[in-house]
Amino acid sequence: MTLLVTGASGFVGREVACLLADQGGNGVVRLTDRTEPPIPIGSGFEAVAFDLGDTEHLDTLLEGVDRIIHLAAVPGGATEQAPAFARRINVDAPLAILEFLDQVGRPCRFVYASSIAILGTIATPVDDETVPVPATLYGAHKRMIEIALSQFARRGSVRGIGLRLPGIVARPMGPSGLASAFMSELFHAALESRPMTLPVSADASIWILSARQAAWNLVHALHCDIEDGISLTCPALHVTIEQLVQQLFLDPAQVRHAPDPELQRLFGSQPALTTPSATKAGFRADESLEALIASVFASICAQAPSIVR
């Protein structure tokens, strides 16, 4: 029994690894990323440096694997900058994995980290009936794999599930290629009590999930009872930037707003969200905004360079 986690050096991947270590009993857990991912304390972990663009050698990476959490992706901003490079990771790599599993005929659970980017920009409340119309190339890439996943599930090659993740906080500081990085930066600014200018307005509304809750949902997806091949929007908290700032900052006046129309359109206009299918299948948002903030601060501290688990 081997579980492969791709993108395991990323901030969500690290939370997944830590959660698996805490849970125990997951057999072999193979963590992979372009550079060798950190290994949490616990037994059964392997770390493998692997370029997922190198689809010729997937057989070594996938040897013995019967469960996958596929997190590896080039994020939205970077995808718009370099479409061909991003495609190798966002489209070719998951397709090659699915085709490999199809060919070897090994039943495998494939948890695909999709994204609300597949929904595009939407004015009306979102629910399970909302038709995805991606508004970015990144959203298009994610939607393309959801569609392929459903077909490989129909063929019986994988027991696939796509989980559409919302804005996940808080990504470490530094260049991320993520157009929505300001959401994470807000948490870091609050922790460091420094002023910040946001590219969205105070009344911008967003869907948000802590990295730990995202990890919990991804691991839950490994064994939840759900129709094969389906993609679901993950539960998330729906909050305004103002609510977030009020809760995060002792002095909310430290936050200024200089809305960028494009970012406001893509990341600041998220309507009400209901996720009946995902909720029924046991997926969860953070319990409250307070709980989310506590979870995020705990992650940031645990992953700070000075505190190595």
Place this chain on the structure above:
Amino acid sequence: MTLLVTGASGFVGREVACLLADQGGNGVVRLTDRTEPPIPIGSGFEAVAFDLGDTEHLDTLLEGVDRIIHLAAVPGGATEQAPAFARRINVDAPLAILEFLDQVGRPCRFVYASSIAILGTIATPVDDETVPVPATLYGAHKRMIEIALSQFARRGSVRGIGLRLPGIVARPMGPSGLASAFMSELFHAALESRPMTLPVSADASIWILSARQAAWNLVHALHCDIEDGISLTCPALHVTIEQLVQQLFLDPAQVRHAPDPELQRLFGSQPALTTPSATKAGFRADESLEALIASVFASICAQAPSIVR
């Protein structure tokens, strides 16, 4: 001014080339396929043998190209048989072309031959609001490129249009990798006055378009006035197999039925079809079943090996 036609050795590609020759005034027309395509009588035609799986050398194929009709594809049956091979042609090749055009920043019309396979199996009448839910890997591949096309159009890399073609008749006899090949075979059987057993019932209903009308629509798409990046379902005749058999065969009793549940589900249960957007943009079905049959018989005779244009 150079127009590239991929899949130009196929039966639709040949009709496109002949139509372009009849029209004249299309500048350079570069016909390409894995093997060198036939060139119709007329000036300006080039024939190039090119493996679209070889995306490293697209620059030579696309040199000077400002209009593309992209027909090359591995059909549905063959795609289910060999997903990874099919993906190279159905997904990687058009993505690489779109990425190449995006990178060189050359405005290019990109007419993408999509397919009604993106719609999946549908019980209710189809119109422009129908949500695509592919039921085959081929349909998934086609839908993936529609989604990418809309994003490259948004980015301004191409003036893209996807045209969802229905069952096109009549493909030449012989192995085609097409699960719906029986539709074409029916025409050949009628021409040769020989008995045939169909894998669908007499009351099976299908959408159908002659190869010549398909070619006309694809060429029309080069210059029609339509929103960039959109994909449209092409108008088609909606007929039952019984209507077709009655019209085609002097002795309809030559046709027997041994329905295959899977083929009946995929190709014999097509509901009413309205295509307001495509019709408004000037796309057309064959005028009548009689006109379609005449057009198909003319194509078969013109493309028969003994009659080289």
